[in-house]
Amino acid sequence: MPNFRVKKIKELILPFKKDEVELEWMAENNNVILIYTKVNEESFFLQIKKEENYFIIKGDKHTKPSKIAYLQKSLQVFKDYFCNSEDIVSEAFAFKHNALIEKTSLIAFDFDQLLSKIKGRIYIEIGFGSGRHLLYQAQNNPDILIIGVEIYNPAITQVAKLAKSQNLSNIILIQSDARLLLSALESNSVEKIFLHFPVPWDKKPHRRVIAKNFCLECARVLGKNGRFELRTDSYEYFDFTLKQFLNFNTPKFSLKKNEKLEISSKYEDRWKRQNKDIFDLWVWNLDRVCSESNLDDFNFSDITFDTNDLIFLEKNFKNFTLKGDDYFLHFENLYQAKRGLIFKIAFGAFNKPEHCYICVNNKIEFLFKKPFKIKENLKAMEKLKKVLKFHFDIA
Template structure:
């Protein structure tokens, strides 16, 4: 994670543009005053830089929640802010050289908005969830030039590694997305995907709500798969296998194939590790046999007029509100020059969305992006609007 360690944080006058970076405004945590967010825009990317107190120094890095599509935007924002505010930098891991050419050349990494605006159109399409080192995904894309592959991963280092390979191997049938795959599935049109690969997902034995496989993930998979399309789960965890089997079989109608220690064409990094340890590997393949209704999404993310005062909004810090099928958790409250910013998580328990909400004199709005237009987010938005209206 790129960062600067600095002696003291220094403010600038906002808004300010310098060297193609715009610093828009600053937000200060209402409870922990030494935590600060700086809103930044670089090219297409809108995100926050975060200032945090550490023992006897401060840390300046990018905020996890609003991660930009390009790591170079973070580098640029950090270095530019450092220069503009004349920060005293103690240490830094930000390279001041230009972009790595492979990363610069690759346009394979897409922001979520790319899929929201217009979902790619291809006669055959497959998805890999949590591709990690990308061995399987790259192999599939290379072997099947006529299939469009979408790889979804939340680990930035893995994404960068695969991006380099896409450029080196000159693959033009592979798109990557840095996003929670469970949410992504909700915007995929119905009946268009041939295969969904979920290989060696994290078992999350102690936090099962974080698992990729769940009833709702299977439901979405069935909707997006073509007739005869497949969802392929491969795991070394007997517990995860048993849990997944139960979850699949709970559907009224389902076709499942089970394999133990099946060899496939390419062995991933994790698979190699488990094989060395002589662990069993389980495959659960669900075949979809039904045509699904088209995806329709009614509703919007508009807010009514706000009734809560600034002090009432600040009191929301740490509050969780539940509704039928979901929740809203007000994680943090920040003060702005003329308003308040809330960091919230909302939606359904097994695929929550994390976002910011700005409340100022004139409006309430999500920042920098709207939530993903999914059924669970639209329901959560209606509930959030009610909460903000007392």
């Protein structure tokens, strides 16, 4: 994360604007100052952390902008106008003006951007790695949008370059947990889901992407004839996945061993050199699953606060976690601002938590984007309403 260290900073007089960077207002507690920052169409927090002999200025990791150049430019402006050069201890960022130019439309930086590009037929590949199979699918299915989800950013950048060099435009890549991606998609919107050579996690099966909730999400997003395809060198993972999908009422399967495909990943090539078996599992005809979520349920209009409420909330705030059967709500931090109290919370499903900031004044509002519409988030937000309404008494 880009950052710099400085011995002292000048008085923060906000709002402040320079070029496309706007530093609008701040919130603080004993250890951290948050500065609400806007660059062009995006908003995020700059974070000033107080250390013993200096300050660290960096981006808040849970609100970071889609383009790293936005953060770098903001740090540059803050350093130029709120710090003296002789007080700079170190810096680890380098802003280039041409970095603000959008380099490719093949990468989506958030789900809103991805969803806005979805039209027509969809395939999804989870953990595409070097991208051989994903690029093959894009080449052979020009009328289908291929969505690639990967947790490693270097893989995303490399595959985007390869796609561009091959003049492929029916690809969108995103850095995310696949389970969260599926949660953001509409029901019956996907034709195929590929999961090729996932990490088997034989000694830590709880870390596998395959689980009951994942299978339910596959059933929800796959269309009537939609299909899930697993290819793996791990018989244990193959068997585990089969058993998970057998929990549906009338699933249909295709099981193959050592099937030769037209395209082979680098991992598959490695396993074949080691004479390992390769297993394929195709699954379809899954029970139809309807989404219970509704964005309107993230509405806090029925709760209001007065000055005494805010004083009581601030006085009684503590770092604590509430857990339900399939969700949690964790209060991480509280910040004071002129516009009200700023709470940082983590919440949602245990295997795909979200973080957000909410502002509590006479009402509750999200500072940035609303959470994704999954049932675990809805349950957490209902609990949040009750906790704030009763001033932490139900915690």
